[in-house]
Amino acid sequence: MVEHLIQQGPNGAIARPANPYLIGVVFTVDRTAGRPAAGPAVGPGSTPAFGRVDGRVQVLSAGNSESSFVATSVAPATGGGIHFSAIRVEEYAFEAKKPFVLMEGSMVISGTCE
Known part of the structure; x- marks a missing residue:
């Protein structure tokens, strides 16, 4: 589950965005293929789980x-x-819950997963 999110702003500073919309999102990553197995979309072809569908x-x-x-x-x-x-x-x-960190574009996302 996503617990923390920071994003690089136009001046290069990294801070929590005004609307940290991914906080609380639950996702799944297929550890064999590395692809997202489940999770809500956050943009065309992408998920907060990991990477883009076309990647x-x-x-x-x-x-x-x-x-x-x-x-x-x-x-x-x-x-x-x-x-x-x-x-x-x-x-x-x-x-039981494993810490994770994910860099997705200009965002750094962290939390725990089971």
Whole structure:
């Protein structure tokens, strides 16, 4: 579940946006493929879970009792640019809810997942 959200503003400062609309959102990531398995859409082709539907996802580490789940997503963007996302889930944490951090565009999202 998303518990914290900060976003880079036009002056480069990172702060909580006036409307942190993703707080409380629950999502699922398929740890094998790295793709979003469930979650509400936040924009065309995207979810707060991880990356864009049209993106190329690469699982860098599946995670286990000693390491984190880590994946990246790259998708085409307007003007020849790219959308880039990265997620890290502390699979090794002893707690039932595992801490995660997700960089999605100019947002940094964190919370816990089961």
